[in-house]
Amino acid sequence: DAKTTQPTSMDCAEGRAANLPCNHSTISGNEYVYWYRQIHSQGPQYIIHGLKNNETNEMASLIITEDRKSSTLILPHATLRDTAVYYCIVPNDNYGQNFVFGPGTRLSVLP
Amino acid sequence: EAQVTQNPRYLITVTGKKLTVTCSQNMNHEYMSWYRQDPGLGLRQIYYSMNVEVTDKGDVPEGYKVSRKEKRNFPLILESPSPNQTSLYFCASSSWTSGTYTDTQYFGPGTRLTVL
Numbered sequence: 001d002a003k004t005t006q007p008t009s010m011d012c013a014e015g016r017a018a019n020l021p022c023n024h025s026t027i028s029g030n031e032y033v034y035w036y037r038q039i040h041s042q043g044p045q046y047i048i049h050g051l052k053n054n055e056t057n058e059m060a061s062l063i064i065t066e067d068r069k070s071s072t073l074i075l076p077h078a079t080l081r082d083t084a085v086y087y088c089i090v091p092n093d094n095y096g097q098n099f100v101f102g103p104g105t106r107l108s109v110l111p
Numbered sequence: 112e113a114q115v116t117q118n119p120r121y122l123i124t125v126t127g128k129k130l131t132v133t134c135s136q137n138m139n140h141e142y143m144s145w146y147r148q149d150p151g152l153g154l155r156q157i158y159y160s161m162n163v164e165v166t167d168k169g170d171v172p173e174g175y176k177v178s179r180k181e182k183r184n185f186p187l188i189l190e191s192p193s194p195n196q197t198s199l200y201f202c203a204s205s206s207w208t209s210g211t212y213t214d215t216q217y218f219g220p221g222t223r224l225t226v227l
Contacts, residue, residue, distance in 0.1 A: 002153065034215070043115070043201050043218030044154070087153075098169060099146075099203075099216065101154035 002102030003027065003090040009106040012082075018075040020105050022088030025069045031091065033064065034099070035073045037084040044087065044101070047073065078109045113138045115219035117202050123225045124192055132187045132222050134202030142207040143185040144216075147171065147198040154201065160185055161207065192226040199223050 005023045012018040024033060032051050036044040048055055048062045050071070055062045061074040075082055087104040115136045124130055136143065144159035146169075156169030160179040174196055176188040185204075189196060202219040 041148075041199060041221060041223075043203075043220050044216075046215040046217070049215065092170075098144075098156050098159065099154065100156070100170070101146075101148075103151075103153060 002100045003092065004033075004088045004102060006086070006088050006102065006105045008103065009108070011108045011110055012075075012078045014080060014109050014111050015077055018073075018078040018082065018107055018109070020073040020075075020086050020088075020107065021070065022073070023070045024088070024090050027068050027090050029068075033062070033068075033071050034089045034091070035060070035062065036087045036089065036099075036101075037082075038087070038104070039081075039084040047086075078107075080109050080111065083107060083109045113217070115202055115204055115217050117200075117219040117222050119222060120220065121223050123227065125227050126193055127191050130189050130192060130224075132189075132200060132202075132224070134185045134187065134219060135183050136185075136202075136204040136217070137183065138204060138206065138217065139182065140204035140206045140217075141182070142216075143179065143202065143204045144169065145175070145177065145185070145187045146201045146203065147196075148201065148221075149198050157187070157200075192224075194226050197224060197226050 034049040035047040038044045050062045064071045085104040092098040141162045145157040146154040148154045158177040160166045200222045203216040205216045
């Protein structure tokens with residue numbers, strides 16, 4: 001089973017920030033949080049990952065709470081092409097590679 | 112261009128007819144894995160390989176075989192396909208460094224398999 005829970009769906013206006021929450025209350029100290037997205041039935045695409053500190057790259061920002069039990073993915077200026085299913089993942093194995101993808105959050109960016 | 116390729120992209124077959132789905136990556140990644148995606152169940156790992164000649168079962172390995180004779184290739188074999196193996200299959204690869212869990216996975220475009 002997935003170690004994370006996310007809202008089923010969210011809407012966001014084009015050009016506004018999209019904030020996607022994720023709960024991972026059972027995360028252990030050395031487990032990373034990964035975010036991927038899947039557009040239609042294409043292969044999942046990596047977005048960002050983090051351990052403790054907040055992270056930012058060209059696609060998004062990741063805010064992790066101090067207790068690490070939840071995180072938020074931020075798309076600063078959502079576009080129509082960001083419409084996708086977003087997955088928050090904590091790997092299920094000691095190698096950090098067995099990704100169990102839950103249902104994710106279906107983000108709809110509206111014009 | 113760094114990529115993971117899968118072939119075929121679409122396949123319709125009949126019960127019991129052996130088939131192989133190929134997966135190849137050009138990034139010299141050590142780690143490769145196979146997932147299947149089914150409606151309402153998300154992606155689930157079938158098999159994975161830490162390196163050449165090293166493979167292990169994932170969460171749903173029944174009915175599948177894999178081999179890793181070369182670093183770049185990781186074929187998925189269905190010896191006797193059944194209708195419950197109708198699914199969307201993804202291959203993934205990553206560069207895994209012992210002791211760290213920071214490496215991202217790169218996914219292929221998917222293979223949609225229908226078993227009649």
